[in-house]
Amino acid sequence: MLESMWVWTLATGLISLILYLLGTWTQDHFSKKNVPHLKPVPFFGNVGPLALRMVSFPEFVLDLYNRFKGHKYGGVYEFFNPVFVLRDPELIKMVTVKDFEHFLDRRSPLSEEAEPLFGKGLFNLKGQRWKDMRSTLSPAFTSSKMKSMFVLITECGKQLTDFLEKCINDKNMTIEGCKIEREGNILAVEMKDLFTRYTNDVIATSAFGISCDSLNNPRNEFYETGRYVTNFSGIRAIIFLGYFFSPKLMKLLNMKLMSKTLANFFRSLVHNTISTREEKGIVRPDMIHLLMQAKKGTLQGEDNGTTNGKITKPKWEDDDITAQVVQFLLAGFDTAATLLYFASHLLAMHPDIQSRLQDEIDQTLKEDRGKLTYEAVHGMKYLDMVVSETLRLYPPAVLVDRRCVKQYTLPAEPQCTLNPGDCVYIPIYALHHDPDYFPDPEKFDPERFSDENKGNIKTCTYLPFGSGPRNCIGSRFALMEAKIALVQLLSRFNLKVVPKTPIPIKITKKGLNMTVDGGFWLGLEQRVKNSTTYQTG
Numbered sequence: 001m002l003e004s005m006w007v008w009t010l011a012t013g014l015i016s017l018i019l020y021l022l023g024t025w026t027q028d029h030f031s032k033k034n035v036p037h038l039k040p041v042p043f044f045g046n047v048g049p050l051a052l053r054m055v056s057f058p059e060f061v062l063d064l065y066n067r068f069k070g071h072k073y074g075g076v077y078e079f080f081n082p083v084f085v086l087r088d089p090e091l092i093k094m095v096t097v098k099d100f101e102h103f104l105d106r107r108s109p110l111s112e113e114a115e116p117l118f119g120k121g122l123f124n125l126k127g128q129r130w131k132d133m134r135s136t137l138s139p140a141f142t143s144s145k146m147k148s149m150f151v152l153i154t155e156c157g158k159q160l161t162d163f164l165e166k167c168i169n170d171k172n173m174t175i176e177g178c179k180i181e182r183e184g185n186i187l188a189v190e191m192k193d194l195f196t197r198y199t200n201d202v203i204a205t206s207a208f209g210i211s212c213d214s215l216n217n218p219r220n221e222f223y224e225t226g227r228y229v230t231n232f233s234g235i236r237a238i239i240f241l242g243y244f245f246s247p248k249l250m251k252l253l254n255m256k257l258m259s260k261t262l263a264n265f266f267r268s269l270v271h272n273t274i275s276t277r278e279e280k281g282i283v284r285p286d287m288i289h290l291l292m293q294a295k296k297g298t299l300q301g302e303d304n305g306t307t308n309g310k311i312t313k314p315k316w317e318d319d320d321i322t323a324q325v326v327q328f329l330l331a332g333f334d335t336a337a338t339l340l341y342f343a344s345h346l347l348a349m350h351p352d353i354q355s356r357l358q359d360e361i362d363q364t365l366k367e368d369r370g371k372l373t374y375e376a377v378h379g380m381k382y383l384d385m386v387v388s389e390t391l392r393l394y395p396p397a398v399l400v401d402r403r404c405v406k407q408y409t410l411p412a413e414p415q416c417t418l419n420p421g422d423c424v425y426i427p428i429y430a431l432h433h434d435p436d437y438f439p440d441p442e443k444f445d446p447e448r449f450s451d452e453n454k455g456n457i458k459t460c461t462y463l464p465f466g467s468g469p470r471n472c473i474g475s476r477f478a479l480m481e482a483k484i485a486l487v488q489l490l491s492r493f494n495l496k497v498v499p500k501t502p503i504p505i506k507i508t509k510k511g512l513n514m515t516v517d518g519g520f521w522l523g524l525e526q527r528v529k530n531s532t533t534y535q536t537g
């Protein structure tokens with residue numbers, strides 16, 4: 001009896017020791033290098049609270065950042081992986097801009113072979129393949145190309161506001177499929193549902209070359225597919241994490257984020273569009289057209305028809321165009337909708353700011369006789385201030401990362417050399433909420449971005465679109481689509497708080513998206529029509 005107790009005790013002790021060693025085997029990375037770091041927990045490292053859904057993603061990032069106050073950078077363990085958290089804006093500038101060649105890649109685990117439609121997309125490409133693709137695609141995002149897509153996007157905004165107006169005025173109209181409820185003369189609308197339909201339609205028309213009208217056709221195939229593909233929760237979250245930890249195992253198990261059916265849906269959509277256009281000589285001002293030009297080597301940049309003096313013809317395979325447009329869907333569907341629903345919420349909560357913005361919109365439309373133009377949207381200063389401040393308070397990308405590709409010694413105390421494969425975090429949300437850079441950081445104050453004040457914002461403390469050559473290629477596009485929607489919405493409606501409006505905002509702990517549980521409900525009240533009533537421009 002005594003003997004078996006000894007055996008049990010010994011076995012339990014041995015198993016605990018093995019588990020402990022397994023769970024901590026890489027967790028001496030920072031102590032060996034003398035880098036300030038947080039004490040890790042076996043297996044979880046420092047991400048336990050996030051993995052166990054005890055905190056939201058922004059709270060988690062803010063906590064890491066605050067715990068390194070007084071240091072320029074620090075070390076944390078993402079389970080077993082050591083990651084450097086960069087805190088100092090100068091250091092962030094060195095890594096993302098000046099010494100960018102050492103940090104060319106991000107940690108995208110999806111390879112071109114395992115998941116071609118993800119892996120071949122710009123976001124996931126690495127090294128020279130990324131450089132080539134970025135320089136090929138950049139001319140598609142210049143101001144002149146944005147201007148040519150303006151009409152397509154205003155059409156989506158008009159569909160959105162016409163639909164809402166009809167919901168208010170036509171009491172016999174049944175509203176199915178969308179999250180909209182009538183409350184007297186006010187429409188209670190779940191803004192996330194509304195705006196993902198808008199951003200979906202914008203990407204569908206401007207990237208894929210198809211028209212969806214997802215409010216009048218709430219269950220259209222493109223919207224349902226887009227929603228599925230951009231949703232990384234449940235089993236898809238597990239597969240995604242699996243690729244982070246063991247891409248080889250995931251490949252061996254043939255685990256896919258993009259099923260064959262889904263991939264073929266996008267492939268045939270793009271293929272059919274291209275063939276029809278080639279056969280019939282159709283030219284439409286959208287990204288498919290620009291990508292077709294890029295493939296032929298005829299896509300012209302801003303500078304007199306060339307990009308840096310030369311146009312190169314890329315060696316693209318069949319999937320390359322499809323992967324880019326799928327990438328635009330992934331990158332633009334949720335992010336731009338997030339910006340829009342937070343902006344609407346903040347405006348409903350701050351009627352004084354909403355009414356000043358409406359004055360600017362009314363005045364601009366009046367000057368242009370109700371016609372919305374590219375120049376008018378870009379000339380609205382207060383609109384830009386409101387959008388910028390929304391992106392500061394609620395950046396859709398809370399954190400970005402970089403992977404070291406060439407040995408690099410951090411120019412900060414304590415000096416530490418990073419080797420290829422080492423990773424860094426750039427804690428966007430935390431920088432935006434640091435009172436040293438943005439006094440009274442929780443206050444919604446568009447004045448921070450006025451002409452007088454914006455020059456005081458320190459470099460690399462405001463990074464909603466990331467930093468350096470690997471920043472967001474779609475930022476101009478995203479700002480344009482968000483501003484168009486806000487102008488069209490606010491010229492026709494007032495945004496109001498309703499009983500279901502989430503106050504205060506509590507960011508979800510259930511996933512990594514910047515959203516709330518239960519939805520972003522707001523009231524829409526039709527404005528009294530006046531001479532500036534908007535027309536399509």
Ligand code: HEM
Binds near residue numbers: 470471
């Ligand atoms: C408000 C909306 C958006 C926000 C806040 C946003 C933010 C970001 C951020 C933070 C990054 C990473 C930058 C870095 O690592 O430094 C990124 C990358 C990227 N974004 Fe956006 N984005 C938005 C909309 C869009 C849209 C509409 C598109 C496409 C039409 C797009 C396409 C991309 C692509 C392709 C990349 C990867 C760039 C590269 O690796 O070269 N984004 N975005």
